[in-house]
Amino acid sequence: MVRIDLIAGARPNFMKISPIIDAIREASDAGKGIIDFRLIHTGQHYDKNMSGSFFEQLGIPAPDVNLGAGGGSQAEQTAAIMIGYEKLLMEKNKPDLCLVVGDVTSTMACAITAQKLHVKVAHVEAGIRSGDWTMPEEINRMVTDSITNYFFTTSKVANANLKNSGVGEERIFFVGNTMIDTLLKHRPRFQRPEVWNRLGLEEGKYLVMTLHRPANVDQEEKLRELIQKIVDHTLDLPLVFPVHPRTKKMLQHIGIGHERLHMIDPLGYLEFNYLVERSKAVVTDSGGITEETTVMGIPCMTLRDNTERPETITEGTNELIGTDPKAIPPAMEKLFSGNWKQGQVPERWDGKTASRIVAILLEKLALR
Secondary structure, eight states: OEEEEEEEOSHHHHHHHHHHHHHHHHHHHTTSOOEEEEEEEOOOOOOTTOSHHHHHHHTOOOOSEEOOOOOSOHHHHHHHHHHHHHHHHHHSOOOSEEEEETTSHHHHHHHHHHHHTTOEEEEETTTOOOOOTTSHHHHHHHHHHHTOSEEEESSHHHHHHHHHTTOOGGGEEEOOOHHHHHHHHHGGGOOOOHHHHHHTOOTTSOEEEOOOOHHHHSSHHHHHHHHHHHHHTSTTOOEEEEOOHHHHHHHHHHOOOOTTEEEEOOOOHHHHHHHHHTSSEEEEOOHHHHHHHHHHTOOEEEOSSOOSOTHHHHTSSEEEOOSOGGGHHHHHHHHHTTOOOOOOOOTTOSSOHHHHHHHIIIIITOOO
16 A cells, blocks of 8 residues: 655645545556545645635545645745644654645645655646746746656646756656646536626626736736726626735725726636636636636636746647737737637646556556
8 A cells, every 4th residue: 555645735736636536546446556645735825715615516525634834924834834744744654655736835845845754756747837937836846846756747848848957757757737637527517606697797708807926916007007908908898807815905906997897706616617618718817727728718818928838828729928918909809800729638638637647656656
């Protein structure tokens, strides 16, 4: 029997880990090998949407351990997670492997802690790079990958990034995207949110917007101009804007509003993706949403100057239009003229990624 710690620090982490848990159980039921896992929530992010209904809705078991390491500065949070995880490893049975996902602070902190206590590390979503060192996530990715044993990647671009940094090919496994496993599993269960009827929304006749990155929301005038340009160039269509807490604080200062701009509270996973799947297009600065829109075939405009997910552009429906508000009018013109690209689903984004990961852990890595 193999013992594995599964590390999650924020809501998206649980959505990436959920299919891995499903695959572990399926492998056990099929007699392919037993993995005893411990789901660890570092407590990095407090999210009011992380209620029992969130876990129940997506079929995620409640965490076995919560380290309660939320709050504080980047350094304080990193230290709290490392102290909490080190204590857990020293007091309880050490696992054979620490599996981390994505690029949050918890990913980096637990990888460092595990390696210092001689526990091997596997990184799911390894090798993705934006090239932007001003993003804390980019530092987390680079540090984690520098001390990882087994690399599970979402694309061949990520493979190349790792090889270029000196990682041997025998440690790189191109498996696909576990976030898409979750999307495809729950797609038939997307739920119409209350806002659909309240606003009288119609399929293909509204846009969805999300904004939360500092480059877009931390400057009042920049945020005001961005939103105004979007409103001015979306014809007569409603613009549904689930507002991130970071963005909400700034919007209260600038006092922007429009009859077609509908600012609502954040939605649950099933409700949000119901809106995305039926929208005309999505305007965002989120990386994960660009992956989901690519699979759902929805045009996506990303208000960033770089991306760690280039396959959503080269293969998918995403376009990187930058953070300059002047880029919005031509992008909207392209959308409404019917000239937006069709895109395709990237290789191995097929809902079977987690099964590939578990098979590798049980067979190729000889962990049985």
